[in-house]
Amino acid sequence: MNNVERHQHIIKEVNLKGHISVVELCESLGVSSVTIRKDLQFLEDSGLVYRTHGGVTKHNPYQTDRSVIEKEKIHENEKRAIAKRAAEFITNNDSVIIGSGTTTQFFAREIMPQGHLTVVTSALNVTLELLKHPNIEVIQLGGSVRQTSSSVTGQYAIHTLDQFFCSKLFLGVDGIDLEYGISTTSAQEAMLNQKMIEVAHQVIVLADSSKFSRKSFGKITDLVNIDVIISDEIPPAFMELFDSLGIQTIICK
Template identity: 70%
Template sequence: MNNVERHQYILKKASEGGHISVSNLCEELTVSSVTIRKDLQFLEDSGLLFRTHGGATLQNPYQTDRPVFEKEKIHSIEKSKIGKRAAQLIEENDSIIIASGTTMQYLAKEIVPKGNLTVVTSALNVSQELIKHPNVEIIQLGGSIRHSSNSVMGQFAEDTLTNFFCSKLFLGVDGIDEEFGITTTNAQEAQLNRKMIHAAQKVIVLADSSKFGRKSFGKIVEFGKIDILISDSIPKKYIELFDSLGIQTIIC
């Protein structure tokens, strides 16, 4: 194949599989890894794909920050199903932490408290959803308001969390990468999420399928800290990875 034919082949494989690896392309096209990497560089410079570690993808793997009012309209059906399934894990007289994010708001909408429920949260929209329940005690963390996520963050919120220990943390993320772990678009929020993990017995990640294969600026934690992951769909390689780490996966 000449250059143009290789480029067309690479784009075709990427559109079929979502992600292509350098090693597979070398084998299929009988060329060196140097040639394939130059091809991928050319295609990325042309705006036709995005290079990743060991390969490339047509989907931008880097998540950027967007306003919560914009994100809540994206994948809303999937987020609603995830929130409904996650709400079933809340037990009678439970004490839980709910982090920020649009999927957390969908979770809050689905909560029907059994007995008395205590909720510690950084998210203002979560508090607004739960305030209608008289048997839900809401502990709203304080701190600096992050407008894009409609939540608080900072040292004051982190220090407050040291006074609590809850049975479960429900955590939303912006990216899930097999090498980088789970991430969010803001470093301060990532730090607060880590404090939440320390304050919870069980960590439950809620993420729609668009989050897989992506990474954001602020790393929250490695996969080993996660107990359960709930999604509408999980790529096979991630299911195998989570199984090897003892992470329970729930597909809804």
């Protein structure tokens, strides 16, 4: 098999699977890892794929900051399905934390508590969605407002969280990577999310399938610190790792 045939094979596999490892390509093509890495470098330089640690993907693995208005229009059906499933985790007289993001905003719209519910949140858009329910007590964290995420960050919000302990944290993320863990585009938001994890009994990540095999600037935490992941689709490599870590996975269409 010549270079062109290998390149065509790699592009076909990446388009089919979304992500494929160097090891898999070596086995399927019968060539060395050195040859595969040269092929991947050529394809990335040509703008056809994106290299990741140990493999290649068809999606840009580096998430950049975008406004909440722009992100709300992306993967709407997937986010709505994830939100509906996540709402089932709310129980009577629950106390929960909801992080920022458009998926958590969709989640807030689906919350219909039968009893009293206390919500601590950094997200202004989440607060606005919940104010329509008289039986939901909303504790809005204060701090500097990030316009792109419609949420607050900073030390004031972090210190306020010292006063609470909640049963669940519902967290939206910008990237999920096998080694890097979960991340967001803002370092300040990542630090606030880290504190949220400290004061929650259960960490539930809400992420559509576009977030997998991506990294963002601010690392939130390693995957081992997550309890549940709800998504519309989870790549096989991630499913295998989540199973080994004891992370509950929920796939909803």
